[in-house]
Amino acid sequence: xxxxxxDEVKWTADGLVPAIAQDSQDGTILMVAWMNRESLRLTASxxxxxxxxxxxxxxxxxxxxxxxxxxxxEIRLDCDNDVIMLQVEQQGGIACHTGRRxxxxxxxxxxxxKTIDPVLKDPAEVYGKA
Amino acid sequence: xxxxxxDEVKWTADGLVPAIAQDSQDGTILMVAWMNRESLRLTASxxxxxxxxxxxxxxxxxxxxxxxxxxxxEIRLDCDNDVIMLQVEQQGGIACHTGRRxxxxxxxxxxxxKTIDPVLKDPAEVYGKA
Numbered sequence: 001x002x003x004x005x006x007d008e009v010k011w012t013a014d015g016l017v018p019a020i021a022q023d024s025q026d027g028t029i030l031m032v033a034w035m036n037r038e039s040l041r042l043t044a045s046x047x048x049x050x051x052x053x054x055x056x057x058x059x060x061x062x063x064x065x066x067x068x069x070x071x072x073x074e075i076r077l078d079c080d081n082d083v084i085m086l087q088v089e090q091q092g093g094i095a096c097h098t099g100r101r102x103x104x105x106x107x108x109x110x111x112x113x114k115t116i117d118p119v120l121k122d123p124a125e126v127y128g129k130a
Numbered sequence: 131x132x133x134x135x136x137d138e139v140k141w142t143a144d145g146l147v148p149a150i151a152q153d154s155q156d157g158t159i160l161m162v163a164w165m166n167r168e169s170l171r172l173t174a175s176x177x178x179x180x181x182x183x184x185x186x187x188x189x190x191x192x193x194x195x196x197x198x199x200x201x202x203x204e205i206r207l208d209c210d211n212d213v214i215m216l217q218v219e220q221q222g223g224i225a226c227h228t229g230r231r232x233x234x235x236x237x238x239x240x241x242x243x244k245t246i247d248p249v250l251k252d253p254a255e256v257y258g259k260a
Contacts, residue, residue, distance in 0.1 A: 001148045019187060020159060027157025029150060032213045044238060063234050075238040077228055083162045085234045096209055108174060108205040111135050 006037055010082040019084040021049060021062075021095065024073045030095035031103040033060075035084060047072050049086055066126045068092040092121075099123045136167055145222060149214040151179060151192075151225065160225035161233040163190075172233040177202050179216055196256045198222040222251075227260045229253045 009017055017036065021030045033051040034042065039059055039117035042050040048063075053060040063069030074087035096103040098119060105117035139147055145167065151160045163181040165173065172180040175247035176191075179200035183190040193199030200254055204217035226233040228249060 005238060007245055008243055018148060018162070020162070022157075022159055027152075027214055029152055029159065032150070032208060042239075075240070076234040077236040077243055078162065078231075078233040079228055079235065080233070081236075085159055098209055100209075103208040103210070104206040104213075105209065106207040106211075108135060108207070111174075113135055113138055113207055114186070122250075 006041060008081055009037075009040065009077065009084070010080065011037065012082075016052060016054075017082060017084055019049075019051065019086060021070055021086045021088050021090075023087070024087040028102055029104055030070075030088070030090055030101070033062075040084065043086070046076060049088060053071055063091060066092070066094070066097075068094050068126070070095070094120055094126070097123060097125055097126075099126055132159065136171060138211055139167075139170065139207065139214070140210065141167065142212075147212060147214055149179075149216060151200055151216045151220075153220055154217040155219070158232055159234055160200075160218070160220055160231070163192075167213075168177050168215065173202055173216070176206060179218060181183060193221060194221070196224070196227075198224050198256070200225070206207055224250055224256070227253060227256075 011017055016034045019035045020032050023030055036052040039050040039052045049062040051060045069086035069091045072086050072088055076085040099121040100117050100119055105115055106113040107116045141147055146164045148162055149165045150162050166182040169180040169182045179192040181190045199221045200218040202216050202218055206215040229251040230247050230249055235245055236243040237246045
């Protein structure tokens with residue numbers, strides 16, 4: 001039997017691995033979330049990002065509520081085998097639950113975290129709670 | 131007294147936060163490493179990436195051995211305040227200890243991790259062990 005690519009990932013004691021999603025078109029780092037073995041397997045087989053929600057303790061098919069699905073173009077692994085990187089096409093152009101393109105919208109300026117990226121869509125609207 | 135920007139970071143139980151380094155010029159994700167409070171403070175004050183080496187349990191000024199210093203252009207924080215992202219200028223063009231530009235040189239292809247990026251410099255040479 002050939003070796004399983006999932007066995008080569010160094011999972012944390014909790015059975016997780018962090019995953020970075022990067023926009024395959026312009027290189028924007030969109031978000032970081034966690035995956036367990038099942039979510040990484042599904043990400044590869046379904047071709048869309050599936051994470052593990054630590055707070056809800058369940059699989060999280062990115063976009064299942066918001067519609068902001070991430071189509072996966074490429075799956076990469078780092079030299080220590082303990083971080084995943086996805087090249088994705090971000091549907092709707094919004095990855096963050098705040099309605100911003102990227103989760104990394106705070107920048108350090110003069111010893112303060114400043115929010116510098118705009119909200120593109122009201123989160124209440126994104127999650128159908130408007 | 132004004133609040134300390136370092137207090138706004140959500141540190142793990144071990145007092146760490148993961149940090150992604152992205153090339154500020156072409157968007158390449160170079161590496162992911164850990165920071166403790168002191169290393170993040172120094173990264174901001176010195177303008178170069180300073181990580182915390184979990185294996186050696188000491189501050190690690192990126193490039194101190196290899197010369198591959200990361201000049202920091204921007205420090206960002208994500209929406210959960212638990213991941214740091216650095217925009218850097220990678221001196222020498224090499225971030226990975228294997229002598230490759232990026233640590234993410236393995237790509238999933240047909241259920242196998244394939245090494246797809248070239249070694250730019252022999253690690254033995256990089257670390258003066260040639």
